[in-house]
Amino acid sequence: MKHAFLLAWLLTFGLRAAAQPATALTARLDQVSLTFALNAAGQPTYAVQLGGRPVVLPSRLGVALADGRGFEGALTLLGAETKDVDETWQPVWGEVRSIRNRYQQLTVHLQQPAAPGRRLDVVFRVFADGVGFRYEWPRQPQLQYFTVTDEHTEFNLPADHKAFWIPGDYDSNEYAYTSSRLSEVDTTPIKAIEKKAAPQRVQTPLMLKSADGLYVNIHEAALVNYPAMMLNVDRQTFRLSSQLVPDGTGTGAKAYLQAPEHTPWRTIVVADNAPAILASKLILNLNEPSKLQDTGWIRPQKYVGVWWEMQVGRASWSYADSSNIKLAGTDWTKLKPNGRHGANTQNVKRYIDFAAQHRIPGVLVEGWNVGWEDWVGNWKEDVFDFVTPYPDFNVAELQQYAAAKGVQLIMHHETAGSATNYERRQDAAYRFMQQHGYAAVKTGYVGRIIPRGEHHDGQWMVNHYVRTAQKTADSRLMVNMHEAVRPTGLHRTYPNWLANEAARGNEFNAFAEGSPPEHETILPFTRLMGGPMDYTPGIFKLQGYAAGAPQRQLHSTLAKQLALYVTLYSPLQMAADLPENYNEHLDAFQFIEDVPVDWDDTRILQAEPGDYLTIARQGKGTQEWYLGAITDENARQQTVKLDFLPAGRKYQAVIYADAPGASWDKNPAAYRISRQTVTSRSTLKLPLAPGGGAAVSLKPLAQ
């Protein structure tokens, strides 16, 4: 539907005079309004308001090109149109059964006033909970192939908001979050994971909170064929400006494009309450529908794996301790086994047995394939071949053993950042998976990227991840990427792309000092805005697990580990601890065994970034509900109304709560399991210990 008034206005004032319009263009939905205008210099700008309160003050738009004839200066407004969309779609899997996509779109057509007269459109979509916009280059003779060197997108914030941020490292997002005022953003004291970021450069999703209670989240949607956007923070003016991740040539090039083309959507989610941020489907709605026709083979799932024992230093990925191995020409049977190789046939069978006993469909095995002796840190191209098992890992035997027990092994493809090597071997690797009954693969990109000079978050790698999502789909394989760029909702388009890491996961509690208790209360407001995370929760042995670091412990109680299965949404959830540790607490493990990974409905009951989170979800195709509540380092008593349950139906609630005296640091494993009958009129009082949580299963009782 076109807004005739706007076109009429343009025809009257804008197009006919070919002069800059005196008036701004506006789009709005409910309380959110977006204003586009050319500033005094003729440059395009936009601003966002929520119910009359400024969210983003007038902020510049623009794109610089390598040939010096980009879109940085004055532009002429050729015209504009709006349309209203209100539609509903069903995700293949997700937090809710059905998603409403309702927005008003404003498309602005711009042109360079002088030769070459290149054209640029800016498309805004205004939702009830925020705004998305992107640059689009229409097909035009004056612009075909071009190189973006800078994007001049700005977000002028009206005040010195509190921000939850991580450094703008082009190669890693595995940082703990810092909460600070914008005026205090400084990455200097933070130890670099890969490369040091500029002192005032941060990553998205960036979560912001204003002094007067506005919650604002800035990120991007549908990152394809373009580098990731980081943000440079001006600590005086509170202006955020886009910083695109450069390519590998060292020339300052950011993106090589061919018109017609468009950037990803820049997203601003805004609400006057924190739960509304978490409930937003704006980013998903800005992604394209599924490219896969047949999705029946895609199966959200829980899994265990030969993994934590390596993370904590009790087993090794490698078969031998030899260093300086070359993939070609090594006879692996001649190496001296180190006796600590985790991925040996007998050990894997233990995990298969445990999975089969506890209705866990998947078993990940890392370190199964040759090349781990000196895989990391050498910028080595031929690092893995993805098809040759170590001598003590019997692929065929394990395939049969797992199949007989109704379990499927999950493949692991660590690339060590050597993406070129992976790409040239993907065909063979996926054939190998199909031949040996694997349905899902976890990929990894630890270390410096090859093609050398490229970044994890640059255009070339962004395209690699998307190609890998498509290529795995072509072979009907699910994929879970670690160390890839943080997600931007592309799991809508590629529903076989179940999860990503792309943040600091639970593993940091294994091999390093870990993350503070608030970490998991921030993740949903930041990293998870883009999509599911393979966080690998479920650690039951919370102290004394790390070989060589006896004092190390999780910053979590056991009950909180259970709650994470609800609060950190993912269709792929690991039960990350060792079978022997679960066997010590099988009563608690029952919650992990019960909890679904796919949902019909989700309610964000309580939320405050950095503080607490309470979420209830209804299992897909069931009447069962599951509830998770977590807190930061502070104890809390959360009062939860169960009014999301269907009226008049009795439920048995099983409550997995911190026991009195529990705390993450002193007494993390103290939990108490209680049962009670509840209805939609019941209220639960959940005591959360410092660093604690509570998990509740709610199953309907027979009528």
Place this chain on the structure above:
Amino acid sequence: MKHAFLLAWLLTFGLRAAAQPATALTARLDQVSLTFALNAAGQPTYAVQLGGRPVVLPSRLGVALADGRGFEGALTLLGAETKDVDETWQPVWGEVRSIRNRYQQLTVHLQQPAAPGRRLDVVFRVFADGVGFRYEWPRQPQLQYFTVTDEHTEFNLPADHKAFWIPGDYDSNEYAYTSSRLSEVDTTPIKAIEKKAAPQRVQTPLMLKSADGLYVNIHEAALVNYPAMMLNVDRQTFRLSSQLVPDGTGTGAKAYLQAPEHTPWRTIVVADNAPAILASKLILNLNEPSKLQDTGWIRPQKYVGVWWEMQVGRASWSYADSSNIKLAGTDWTKLKPNGRHGANTQNVKRYIDFAAQHRIPGVLVEGWNVGWEDWVGNWKEDVFDFVTPYPDFNVAELQQYAAAKGVQLIMHHETAGSATNYERRQDAAYRFMQQHGYAAVKTGYVGRIIPRGEHHDGQWMVNHYVRTAQKTADSRLMVNMHEAVRPTGLHRTYPNWLANEAARGNEFNAFAEGSPPEHETILPFTRLMGGPMDYTPGIFKLQGYAAGAPQRQLHSTLAKQLALYVTLYSPLQMAADLPENYNEHLDAFQFIEDVPVDWDDTRILQAEPGDYLTIARQGKGTQEWYLGAITDENARQQTVKLDFLPAGRKYQAVIYADAPGASWDKNPAAYRISRQTVTSRSTLKLPLAPGGGAAVSLKPLAQ
């Protein structure tokens, strides 16, 4: 065999004192001697002599590493050993049936005198016709992964030799040769093909001639996992120093290595006569034996192709004239055909018919696959998919048509330099070839390389070419690479790698002004030292062939075009002209039909770089001989003794010669075919026109 005296000497003087040896180490064979010594600064040096005449004066050796702890300074001589080798091997195909590999090897063990005490070996092989040497890094704890930033290999020449050179462009070798003194080397006036070289930087093989009649050729052998070596010329001192092609990061890195590893061989072929240079097998001998066990499927062959008509502008590679095409999402059947598409089914059948009529086994078809509308110059990654034919190219129909006539189509994979795209599609592309009866592929790398920043001749691409040779072999496919790095004898190791372009081919006469008549007299002394070239000779219509450039003509007579099939050795030879042009001269085409592409014996009868060349070869497994004689811009009468023929046997000689009055510029198509009976005691007088040549077939007469 160890030379006990040398070891004893070392134990006495070298190792025990851990001081620099007072005496040099020497290896020699016949007239060639090699001397290794540490200079006053303790740096390793070498020198080469031929019969007491200096070939290379004492010259520095050394390698710099990125960590600053390389092999540039003083080194300690740990020891040395020599061995003598004399063996004979049979190439899968080639210029001769059997090759003798006879050399004395001197291995010098060096170590850094201070921490980290890294070790470096230099291995010299002294042949009767020159020297090869390389750097080797043994396995050692103090050096595992390392990055080479410079190789300080020098060639100090004793005088201001005449040199035949092309600019040291990292991305192209398609230059005409300049003949000049070393003191006059200057690439400034030369138009760059890809990137401009530094003014005094030239490529190898570099052919040199001293004032007193020494012929010296400098190149490298077995270029694997290392960048190509170019040479910087010092015009005052006549010192050549190695310049490795850099990688794509812009950091100055040249090669990423892992010990144990070695560089390619640096080769110096030397003789007191020009034919001995061409007869040298030194470079082949320095390459590894074939990696392929079964080579029965490898078939040297002639071919025709849908190619010259595009080169001369009479047909197009593309199906449509649309520009700005994207590979993904384009419906090629909806494009408007331009009506000039060469690779259409009917046109291809014409070539198949011609090939079948004239015993030509192969038909190359370029432009068969989608993507040619704007393939070049855009640094575009997804440029071709290698499996989708244009709508007017019927793969199955042509496969059947060709097979019925005993002809095989040759596949074409132009990559436009997008090697990453090719690598990720190679598996599918080679499966497609196997499914459709293709046995050979011509690859191309026109344009800037992707991974962006990499060079055609850098380490990453060198590895790509070698991988492609191995990967095609794995699928039993032959390969012919265009725009790849110049060869270094790797066809011994990968005999399915039939040919390369890697120099200025005949095509420059089609789309540009071409090469001077001397060009083909220089190529065997330069580019062909490394391996066969797909030069695409055999143009019969020598004037008026280029659409839009009616004055353009070849710098060759027709008879010379025939002679090239003998003088430019290749197991893959195109008959490059159009069938209709051959049909005008079927009597001359008989030579192309007859001439083999694989040989039992070869005699370099007359040779002088830049002037003339006369070569006779005996067809593989036959008693037939073929002779080619060519000249530069000067007419010559060459007197050729046929004493290479078996004594006492009568042969019919068919002589394809320039007719009186022929010349490349005024009367190029004037040829005369004559027949005479000859024996080993006969002498032929071959009149060569300016830019002319002569071709002779010699078939034994029935006894």
